[in-house]
Amino acid sequence: MSNEAYKPGLDGVxxxxxxxxxxxxxxxxxxxxxxxxxxAHASFEEVAYLLLYGELPNRVQLETLExxxxxxxxxxxxxxxxxxxxxxEVPAMDVLRSMVSMAGHFDPVTGSDSEALxxxxxxxxxxxxxxxxxxxRLLQGQEPLAPKPGLSHAAQILYQSHxxxxxxxxxxxxxxxxxxxxxxxxxxxxFTARVICSTKSDMVSSVVGAIGALKGxxxxxxxxxxxxxxxxxxxxxxxLEWIQGAVARKENVAGFGHRVYKNGDHxxxxxxxxxxxxxxxxxxxxxxxxxxxIRDVMGNEKKxxxxxxxxxxxxxxxxxxxxxxxxxxxxxxxxxxxxAHFIEQQANNRLYRPLSLYTGPEQRTLTPLGGRxx
Ligand SMILES: CC(C)(COP(=O)(O)OP(=O)(O)OC[C@H]1O[C@@H](n2cnc3c(N)ncnc32)[C@H](O)[C@@H]1OP(=O)(O)O)[C@@H](O)C(=O)NCCC(=O)NCCS
Numbered sequence: 575m576s577n578e579a580y581k582p583g584l585d586g587v588x589x590x591x592x593x594x595x596x597x598x599x600x601x602x603x604x605x606x607x608x609x610x611x612x613x614a615h616a617s618f619e620e621v622a623y624l625l626l627y628g629e630l631p632n633r634v635q636l637e638t639l640e641x642x643x644x645x646x647x648x649x650x651x652x653x654x655x656x657x658x659x660x661x662x663e664v665p666a667m668d669v670l671r672s673m674v675s676m677a678g679h680f681d682p683v684t685g686s687d688s689e690a691l692x693x694x695x696x697x698x699x700x701x702x703x704x705x706x707x708x709x710x711r712l713l714q715g716q717e718p719l720a721p722k723p724g725l726s727h728a729a730q731i732l733y734q735s736h737x738x739x740x741x742x743x744x745x746x747x748x749x750x751x752x753x754x755x756x757x758x759x760x761x762x763x764x765f766t767a768r769v770i771c772s773t774k775s776d777m778v779s780s781v782v783g784a785i786g787a788l789k790g791x792x793x794x795x796x797x798x799x800x801x802x803x804x805x806x807x808x809x810x811x812x813x814l815e816w817i818q819g820a821v822a823r824k825e826n827v828a829g830f831g832h833r834v835y836k837n838g839d840h841x842x843x844x845x846x847x848x849x850x851x852x853x854x855x856x857x858x859x860x861x862x863x864x865x866x867x868i869r870d871v872m873g874n875e876k877k878x879x880x881x882x883x884x885x886x887x888x889x890x891x892x893x894x895x896x897x898x899x900x901x902x903x904x905x906x907x908x909x910x911x912x913x914a915h916f917i918e919q920q921a922n923n924r925l926y927r928p929l930s931l932y933t934g935p936e937q938r939t940l941t942p943l944g945g946r947x948x
Contacts (some may be wrong), residue, residue: 580720657718676699686920695910702906704721752906766920804864829881829887
């Protein structure tokens with residue numbers, strides 16, 4: 575293989591065809607719809623339908639999806655039993671990875687044609703949310719809650735996690751983050767899901783692998799690190815001093831930069847616009863000033879701009895969500911995209927099997943063990 579064909583990290587390489595999303599500088603489309611329009615006019619459930627079925631639902635189709643989701647929300651008792659056995663120190667993403675794998679043993683859907691895969695996707699969507707919430711309840715020493723009819727997916731996550739029906743504004747904001755997180759073309763976790771699918775493996779294995787990829791701090795794990803960073807400072811002046819040093823030391827700063835968007839991730843301002851009034855309402859003006867100063871220094875000095883994880887770390891913090899749940903909630907949204915990609919990959923499959931550029935020793939002669947010096 576020639577050196578020219580080699581792109582570390584597959585940077586700039588087209589690795590497959592995709593009709594689900596288009597991410598390019600200045601634009602993100604889900605099945606042809608601008609993310610700004612979906613954020614303004616659709617719910618997460620409508621977006622999940624769009625990703626999985628290819629079109630936005632009409633009212634009847636949406637109601638059908640909502641009732642199907644509700645039916646498959648309860649976790650198998652064996653899952654709840656297993657959740658009780660996992661040590662409380664285990665990070666929520668590790669718990670989610672194991673529990674989705676276990677949920678696969680109780681998959682209520684049979685078959686693997688596209689209709690079965692769509693139903694399995696809804697089941698996974700419901701189960702991921704249920705696992706996250708049940709784990710949170712058990713960590714608080716409380717019993718997992720049954721889902722409540724009539725709540726949106728976002729409200730259900732908040733209700734089942736905290737035991738009280740959420741404030742509608744909080745549920746709406748969480749819903750917006752789910753829409754923004756739902757899909758992003760060939761990102762690392764989705765690519766992982768597609769590679770697993772390409773071996774003709776199953777959808778649950780694909781989602782389990784994707785969760786493992788999402789966990790990393792260069793991918794979904796960044797939103798948790800954003801909050802750890804923002805909450806380290808008491809004042810914007812402290813944050814300014816730190817970020818100037820971090821830039822000088824060439825430190826990696828969570829929530830900035832993107833492989834595809836070099837002039838900024840336009841999902842970030844959509845969420846930032848909504849997070850700002852929430853910060854004001856919560857009296858978190860200094861936190862917002864810390865957020866702004868880090869963003870401004872990164873933009874001015876490094877020409878690096880916030881990705882979605884920067885405002886989502888802030889938003890989840892303001893919503894009072896435990897930090898360990900940020901990346902799992904990202905997964906609760908992205909599972910819709912992963913499943914849509916699985917369905918697309920299966921329908922037009924070719925095994926992913928790239929080449930490597932060999933950097934090991936030249937061919938050499940083997941000396942049997944007895945002839946090797948100690
Ligand atoms: C997302 C990310 C992995 C993309 O990486 P990438 O495509 O390999 O980055 P680039 O090649 O464009 O980086 C260009 C330069 O900016 C630097 N850079 C990129 N992101 C940076 C960040 N968040 N903090 C500091 N420097 C960063 C790189 O080190 C590189 O510097 P160099 O030219 O001196 O070597 C990277 O931006 C990053 O680590 N971000 C922080 C983690 C994060 O927020 N992840 C969520 C992504 S949605």
